[in-house]
Amino acid sequence: MRLTYYGHAAFSVETKGKNLLFDPFISPNPLAAHIKVADLRPDYILLSHAHGDHVADVETIARQSGATVVSIFEIADYYAQKGIQSTHPMNFGGAWDFDFGKVKMVQAAHSSVFPDGTYGGNPGGFIISNEEGAFYYAGDTALMMDMKIWGERYDFRFVVLPIGDNFTMGVEDAVTAARFLQAKRVVGVHYNTFPYIEIDTEAAQRAFQAAGIDLLLPVIGETIEL
Ligand code: NI
Ligand code: MN
Numbered sequence: 001m002r003l004t005y006y007g008h009a010a011f012s013v014e015t016k017g018k019n020l021l022f023d024p025f026i027s028p029n030p031l032a033a034h035i036k037v038a039d040l041r042p043d044y045i046l047l048s049h050a051h052g053d054h055v056a057d058v059e060t061i062a063r064q065s066g067a068t069v070v071s072i073f074e075i076a077d078y079y080a081q082k083g084i085q086s087t088h089p090m091n092f093g094g095a096w097d098f099d100f101g102k103v104k105m106v107q108a109a110h111s112s113v114f115p116d117g118t119y120g121g122n123p124g125g126f127i128i129s130n131e132e133g134a135f136y137y138a139g140d141t142a143l144m145m146d147m148k149i150w151g152e153r154y155d156f157r158f159v160v161l162p163i164g165d166n167f168t169m170g171v172e173d174a175v176t177a178a179r180f181l182q183a184k185r186v187v188g189v190h191y192n193t194f195p196y197i198e199i200d201t202e203a204a205q206r207a208f209q210a211a212g213i214d215l216l217l218p219v220i221g222e223t224i225e226l
Contacts, residue, residue, distance in 0.1 A: 005218040007032035009189040018043040018100035023054040047071035048139025049112035050120025074121030101130025108141035133157035143173035147180035159183040162190035164197030
């Protein structure tokens, strides 16, 4: 599995020959000014929730790529109404077999509304599994006991967790989340984009290291093999 980081909580994972793009917020992010949104051609766009810092480039990328938008019912419906050709609605606890593997949509502890005020359903995360392994993207969330169940059920190659604090888990809770998930590799996202979520990344690395967990913080535009 190959992960490319696009800044904030935007990243793609290539697995089984398909490109999955998560939470594209790229063009409004000055830190990601070198990422060319016009070049992105994912097969799927998976959305954790409807906040602007997760959906800013969805319409542009969905239209130029024909990607299928996968999200909770209300978000999939929102994009279908906007004329996006291919959408796949889900909800918590439900799984579906796609051509790249199984997607299970799970709950997150956060909020969710579109920038235009449209109700975005409830915020979620995704567990993706296939023959190459399994990974979890938490979306924006607080620490939840639920993560323990998923840690017992799946052998995660890696998990993608928010670490920026204030709007989501901070480092301390993310370390506990990684323990609950029994994950040895964490890709940290949702930090250092705005003043509210600025963190000391070296202290974060040390905190994870002390727990025997690798915290990976790819630079924006970097691709890592996981
Ligand atoms: Ni959010
Ligand atoms: Mn967010």
